[in-house]
Amino acid sequence: MKRDYFSQGSPSDHRFGDPRSGTCMALIDGRFLIWMAQQGAVGATGESVNRQGLLGLLSQALSQAGLDVDLRRIYWYSDRSDGLIIDDQIVRLVQTHDADGGSSLLRSLGHDLKQLADHHACDHVLVASDDERFLATIDEAQLSGLSVHLLADESARNMTQMVRTDPGWARLLSQADRRVVVNSQALADMLQGKLTSGMGLAVEDVEELRQSMLEVITAWWADEPEDLREDLRDALQVSRGIPQEVDRQLLLRMRQRLARALSLPEKKMLRETLRAVVAQTPVDTAATTQSEDLPQEQ
Known part of the structure; x- marks a missing residue:
């Protein structure tokens, strides 16, 4: 029987309702991402950031976590403007952590997460933060039907040890639908502008x-x-x-x-x-x- 590549197929061919697919937004605490890049990464010092390859790197990490999602937009929360204007990335300026202990970030990122959940603007949200105060906001978003994933480094692969060494972050990561692990060295290379492929990979x-x-x-x-x-x-x-x-x-x-x-x-x-x-x-x-x-x- 001749195969027809151009027919619509049966309804069972479509993955409607598949919790591993759909649209995704990323809410990224820039300060936390820089800290995470410095963990175990060679030459990752300083506070300079190049966000050019960020969408590709996060898309790759989501895919490796088994999430076949369309990462539509990144919200970048930072206490400084880097002067970069990048497609599909929106910068939210917040107070420095030293000035208010992260309260400004908590309000801004938490408000955006709540808005995405309330308006059903996407199926998934990827959050990059280690602030345990987001627990209640994440839980509320999940109860609305939103899948909330947390970005983490390789230490998240051993949650038993993390419970002992960093119980606050362990509690936050435990709340996530999935822990999306990104390699610290790849992240450091991207932030320093060493990746030019746009896919989170070396050339x-x-x-x-x-x-x-x-x-x-x-x-x-x-x-x-x-x-x-x-x-x-x-x-x-x-x-x-x-x-x-x-x-x-x-x-x-x-x-x-x-x-x-x-x-x-x-x-x-x-x-x-x-x-x-x-x-x-x-x-x-x-x-x-x-x-x-x-x-x-x-």
Whole structure:
């Protein structure tokens, strides 16, 4: 039976209601993120911040936590303006921690979390803070149906030890739907502007990932019959969208290859690589002509 990549599929194909998917906002305490980057990271000193790769790094961390979410926007809370204007990032200026013990941050971030929950503006929120005073606000947001995840470093992988060494943060992390772990060194590199890929990966890692994608797509494309290749070529000429069945197959193959899900920026790169492969593959006109020249059975 011929497969149809362009049909809508049955309702069971869609993941409506899947708690691991949906839209996400990130509420990031800049002071805490800098502190977290300094934990065990080589050369992570000072207070300078480069937020250019932040969305990609957080998307990658969410994906590795099993959350296939669309990170729409980042709210950055800081006591200083860094002068950067970055798409999908909004800066909230707060008082210094030394001036008010973090009360200004508590009010600003807590108010935004409550607004997102009250207006059902997203499905997930990623919070980066170790302030235990957020416990009640997070609990209230969760009771409204919002999934609230907390960003943490590698120490969160051993919660038993954290209960002994930092009980306040352990209580806060225990309230989270998921603890989203980010590598301290990768975070430090990003804040210092060493990552330019926009995906939370070093440039050489991005090139290795791109090569893996090319190998997976090329192998899949070689196995496809010519009629389905033609259908896909035609579809991509009239639309930028990838047919759902093709997208699903390639995402599954990449998940198997990497032993993890792709982040949103990585999915975009996969789809761009597919378009490039399809565009560069010529139609096998010789085979078509040869078949037309064959004598017809009487």
